[in-house]
Amino acid sequence: MNAFKLSIFLALCSFAASLNNPDSSTLPRPLIVENPQSLLGRVVDVEHGSGEEDLRMHCQSWRFGVETNNIRSWKTVPVECADYVKNYMMKRGYVYDLEMVAKEAGNYARTVQLVGDGNDIWIFDIDETLLSNLPYYVDHGFGLEVFDGSKFDKWVELGSAPALQASLKFYKEILDLGFKVFLLTGRSEEQRGVTEENLRRSGIERWDRLILRGKGDHGKPAIAYKSERRVQIEEEGFRIRGNSGDQWSDLLGLCMANRSFKLPNPMYYID
Numbered sequence: 200m201n202a203f204k205l206s207i208f209l210a211l212c213s214f215a216a217s218l219n220n221p222d223s224s225t226l227p228r229p230l231i232v233e234n235p236q237s238l239l240g241r242v243v244d245v246e247h248g249s250g251e252e253d254l255r256m257h258c259q260s261w262r263f264g265v266e267t268n269n270i271r272s273w274k275t276v277p278v279e280c281a282d283y284v285k286n287y288m289m290k291r292g293y294v295y296d297l298e299m300v301a302k303e304a305g306n307y308a309r310t311v312q313l314v315g316d317g318n319d320i321w322i323f324d325i326d327e328t329l330l331s332n333l334p335y336y337v338d339h340g341f342g343l344e345v346f347d348g349s350k351f352d353k354w355v356e357l358g359s360a361p362a363l364q365a366s367l368k369f370y371k372e373i374l375d376l377g378f379k380v381f382l383l384t385g386r387s388e389e390q391r392g393v394t395e396e397n398l399r400r401s402g403i404e405r406w407d408r409l410i411l412r413g414k415g416d417h418g419k420p421a422i423a424y425k426s427e428r429r430v431q432i433e434e435e436g437f438r439i440r441g442n443s444g445d446q447w448s449d450l451l452g453l454c455m456a457n458r459s460f461k462l463p464n465p466m467y468y469i470d
């Protein structure tokens with residue numbers, strides 16, 4: 200991680216230096232610099248329609264902003280990106296991204312040296328991390344509609360959310376490697392029963408702890424609730440070696456894991 204950061208830093212520095220260097224034209228440069236004219240004065244004007252390709256790139260930029268947490272606290276998918284998000288979710292894009300996250304998380308997890316006292320844990324979020332609510336979102340515009348908590352709770356009560364296959368495989372690998380698995384979800388304690396049933400039905404059959412929002416947690420931003428729980432977990436002596444979640448509020452805050460893995464989710468944002 201530090202070496203990676205350092206190499207980026209050095210790369211930026213050497214690029215910046217080359218800009219001041221009169222001989223920089225002899226250095227390899229990104230293509231984008233070769234023909235600045237083609238980029239000048241171009242504005243993506245979605246409303247006036249500048250073509251399918253520009254709309255796709257605009258929505259890709261939006262998704263990049265969302266996944267990097269540059270764009271925060273958004274309530275719905277932008278209207279013009281409804282089809283883009285639908286295609287991403289329903290075609291292979293989403294699955295490819297999930298597989299990439301699982302692969303990288305697996306690569307890291309295999310390098311972790313477990314102490315062997317049973318205190319090395321991996322935290323998983325549930326919704327859009329282990330279980331998929333895509334069947335619900337298919338019927339609710341893939342995030343185009345404002346989130347309706349009571350409708351969503353009815354879906355949760357069905358207990359029929361399927362597992363995300365890449366996450367399921369990774370979760371099993373985590374167990375095989377000897378980590379303890381803690382599930383930390385924004386679902387409420389009243390949904391414990393149906394959540395356990397749903398997990399088992401989807402192939403997630405073992406966990407060491409399932410933490411849901413208790414009475415005192417309602418109305419708390421997820422980032423505060425999840426941070427508090429991680430603090431407690433570490434106070435008990437556990438080491439949070441990894442954390443997987445589709446929301447930045449699953450991953451940021453206090454007692455962050457040694458490595459956090461952000462799964463894709465362009466359908467909704469939780470503070």
Ligand SMILES: *[C@@H]1O[C@H](CO)[C@@H](O)[C@H](O)[C@H]1NC(C)=O
Nearest residue numbers: 438439440454455456457458
């Ligand atoms: C993991 O995180 C803990 C708590 O932040 C820290 O003390 C520890 O040094 C980290 N371990 C590694 C291997 O980075």
